[in-house]
Amino acid sequence: MHNGGYSFTIQAVPNPSANNFATAVQSYGFTVIVPDGVTITTNSSLGNGSSATFFDGNNVGMSSIDGYLITETLGSPVNLPAPSAGTNSNMYTFTVDGSPTSGSIYILENNSALANTITPLKSFMQADMVDDGMAQYTNVVDPNAAAVTAPSSFNLATLAVEEDNILSGLSLYPNPASDIVKIQLPQAVNEIKIEVYDNAGKQIAMQLSPDNTIDVSNIASGLYLITISSDDIKTTKKLIVE
Numbered sequence: 001m002h003n004g005g006y007s008f009t010i011q012a013v014p015n016p017s018a019n020n021f022a023t024a025v026q027s028y029g030f031t032v033i034v035p036d037g038v039t040i041t042t043n044s045s046l047g048n049g050s051s052a053t054f055f056d057g058n059n060v061g062m063s064s065i066d067g068y069l070i071t072e073t074l075g076s077p078v079n080l081p082a083p084s085a086g087t088n089s090n091m092y093t094f095t096v097d098g099s100p101t102s103g104s105i106y107i108l109e110n111n112s113a114l115a116n117t118i119t120p121l122k123s124f125m126q127a128d129m130v131d132d133g134m135a136q137y138t139n140v141v142d143p144n145a146a147a148v149t150a151p152s153s154f155n156l157a158t159l160a161v162e163e164d165n166i167l168s169g170l171s172l173y174p175n176p177a178s179d180i181v182k183i184q185l186p187q188a189v190n191e192i193k194i195e196v197y198d199n200a201g202k203q204i205a206m207q208l209s210p211d212n213t214i215d216v217s218n219i220a221s222g223l224y225l226i227t228i229s230s231d232d233i234k235t236t237k238k239l240i241v242e
Contacts, residue, residue: 006096013149017083021131029071030123035103043093047074106153109146123147151200158197158225167235176240179217195227
């Protein structure tokens with residue numbers, strides 16, 4: 001979950017179930033992948049005792065990334081809402097350091113090549129989910145499936161700080177909008193290209209018309225980031241879709 005800026009929270013997402021027994025968590029872990037050279041800082045975790053173990057992507061044959069293995073063993077089990085409640089639970093909150101504006105961060109999928117090669121990087125959760133009067137903790141995360149729920153990645157390019165250049169004077173109208181949005185360009189700018197991202201950093205397919213309009217009537221309401229480029233300069237604008 002993107003909290004805004006460079007703050008993110010990893011949540012436990014229950015599978016659809018009628019089980020109304022609160023999940024008792026004993027320990028958990030997962031791997032956060034970051035661009036090469038990017039670091040993160042832990043802000044909080046389920047029991048406020050998590051460990052973030054850094055690894056260099058060069059050591060796993062992936063020079064473009066680095067990663068953090070996040071684990072926590074709880075002194076006493078912590079109860080999460082029963083699966084029947086359909087409630088996501090905050091497990092770990094962190095900040096990406098240094099305000100990077102390129103590359104992506106993501107949760108490593110259990111069925112990825114990297115996780116299958118280095119199995120300790122796989123996500124897990126030792127928990128008791130059975131109402132049988134016994135405290136039995138087993139791994140409730142499938143080690144052979146992706147084990148992540150979208151959105152599980154975020155494109156850091158959407159956080160680029162708007163630069164003071166010729167494109168800074170363009171505007172989006174109307175904003176907020178519900179259908180057609182006009183990109184009003186400065187007089188000296190003729191041709192542009194656009195990229196549209198939702199608030200989770202996922203790129204949204206969007207067609208730019210010859211008169212520099214986009215149709216947002218078929219996308220969900222929310223905050224979007226529009227990156228507009230012309231030649232080798234670019235700027236990013238926020239658009240609210242109602």
